[in-house]
Amino acid sequence: MTVQISRRGLMFVLSSPSGAGKTTISRRLLADMQDIEMSVSVTTRPPRPREVDGQDYYFIDRARYDDMVVKGELLEHAKVFDHFYGTPRQAVERRLAEGKDVLFDIDWQGTRQLRDKAPDDLVSVFVLPPTLSDLEKRLRTRAQDDDATVRARMAKALDEASHWGEYDYIVINDDLTRCIGQVRAILTAERLRRVRQTGLGDFVGRLKS
Amino acid sequence: MTVQISRRGLMFVLSSPSGAGKTTISRRLLADMQDIEMSVSVTTRPPRPREVDGQDYYFIDRARYDDMVVKGELLEHAKVFDHFYGTPRQAVERRLAEGKDVLFDIDWQGTRQLRDKAPDDLVSVFVLPPTLSDLEKRLRTRAQDDDATVRARMAKALDEASHWGEYDYIVINDDLTRCIGQVRAILTAERLRRVRQTGLGDFVGRLKS
Numbered sequence: 430m431t432v433q434i435s436r437r438g439l440m441f442v443l444s445s446p447s448g449a450g451k452t453t454i455s456r457r458l459l460a461d462m463q464d465i466e467m468s469v470s471v472t473t474r475p476p477r478p479r480e481v482d483g484q485d486y487y488f489i490d491r492a493r494y495d496d497m498v499v500k501g502e503l504l505e506h507a508k509v510f511d512h513f514y515g516t517p518r519q520a521v522e523r524r525l526a527e528g529k530d531v532l533f534d535i536d537w538q539g540t541r542q543l544r545d546k547a548p549d550d551l552v553s554v555f556v557l558p559p560t561l562s563d564l565e566k567r568l569r570t571r572a573q574d575d576d577a578t579v580r581a582r583m584a585k586a587l588d589e590a591s592h593w594g595e596y597d598y599i600v601i602n603d604d605l606t607r608c609i610g611q612v613r614a615i616l617t618a619e620r621l622r623r624v625r626q627t628g629l630g631d632f633v634g635r636l637k638s
Numbered sequence: 639m640t641v642q643i644s645r646r647g648l649m650f651v652l653s654s655p656s657g658a659g660k661t662t663i664s665r666r667l668l669a670d671m672q673d674i675e676m677s678v679s680v681t682t683r684p685p686r687p688r689e690v691d692g693q694d695y696y697f698i699d700r701a702r703y704d705d706m707v708v709k710g711e712l713l714e715h716a717k718v719f720d721h722f723y724g725t726p727r728q729a730v731e732r733r734l735a736e737g738k739d740v741l742f743d744i745d746w747q748g749t750r751q752l753r754d755k756a757p758d759d760l761v762s763v764f765v766l767p768p769t770l771s772d773l774e775k776r777l778r779t780r781a782q783d784d785d786a787t788v789r790a791r792m793a794k795a796l797d798e799a800s801h802w803g804e805y806d807y808i809v810i811n812d813d814l815t816r817c818i819g820q821v822r823a824i825l826t827a828e829r830l831r832r833v834r835q836t837g838l839g840d841f842v843g844r845l846k847s
Binding site: 518 | 682822
């Protein structure tokens with residue numbers, strides 16, 4: 430018999446300097462764990478090759494983006510390089526109300542906004558690379574980016590890394606399997622927090638009656 | 639390559655109503671995980687069959703116990719039924735200073751004292767049985783206890799269960815393997831908390847230099 434206790438959903442943020450392996454970790458987490466779904470962001474930047482609208486991002490124009498900001502339809506939003514990004518509020522709130530979790534692949538700016546809005550629902554994990562040369566190597570092997578883009582991304586990565594101190598958990602991606610196991614453990618543990626298991630009072634009540 | 643970040647040790651408390659499977663979970667946790675050791679309590683109660691002095695408990699007399707209390711040598715101490723229990727302070731503090739963890743098999747009274755003394759170092763987990771009849775069955779199969787003892791233990795178990803709201807995490811022991819996996823995930827996650835990884839500043843500094 431498995432006892433199911435109802436719980437409050439959580440917002441699980443995974444941030445890292447670009448190139449630290451975050452995307453792979455996110456994919457594996459979604460494949461391994463139940464009851465967690467990716468939040469799909471809107472963006473004004475054009476799609477890259479192989480990116481699918483509604484799956485990688487919702488690709489929208491600037492007018493629609495401004496409209497969403499004005500109407501409060503974005504839970505967080507930020508400008509990165511020359512483009513705008515944001516998280517549609519409605520899908521996240523529906524999911525949390527169902528007691529399911531939402532995974533966010535956002536940077537420190539977005540994380541800060543989520544923390545301000547819903548500190549109790551937010552669990553933030555920062556993934557660090559084991560070395561910086563490792564990071565540069567990974568950025569260079571992204572064939573679609575030219576040299577100037579790699580340099581700009583490297584500078585952005587360093588800036589991003591400087592915000593590690595704002596996160597709840599830090600994992601170092603020196604071994605991908607180990608790192609994925611650690612991120613999975615964090616999600617498993619956070620779901621077991623007493624304050625998140627909203628059905629515990631009823632459960633203990635039945636135990637004692 | 640595995641990056642080792644120095645960290646602060648934590649006090650990992652596992653409490654539960656007697657008979658909920660806590661002892662089995664503790665043993666498996668100690669066998670599965672590195673860098674965690676059991677805190678051995680002192681007690682004034684006589685040893686049960688097969689209990690080993692210095693391993694299950696340090697069996698001491700009342701005069702020695704009172705002396706330890708007066709000299710502040712106990713981190714927490716409590717009376718349970720007619721006997722006294724306590725945690726020797728020195729062994730725990732040495733262990734934490736080395737960045738290793740200490741596992742405590744103590745009740746809510748002891749947990750409360752540890753929380754008052756070192757809230758940042760304490761992680762507390764409460765194990766609940768899936769049903770109460772399950773608990774009674776387990777208590778009855780302990781051959782060494784007579785009927786009156788079982789009844790007293792059952793009352794104590796109910797009292798203990800009423801303190802679940804004071805713990806950080808709640809796990810329900812409906813499936814032992816699953817439950818052990820959950821407790822292991824909690825320990826893994828808590829070690830990855832930014833505030834515990836004292837060597838992170840140096841690590842990030844080296845990354846960026």
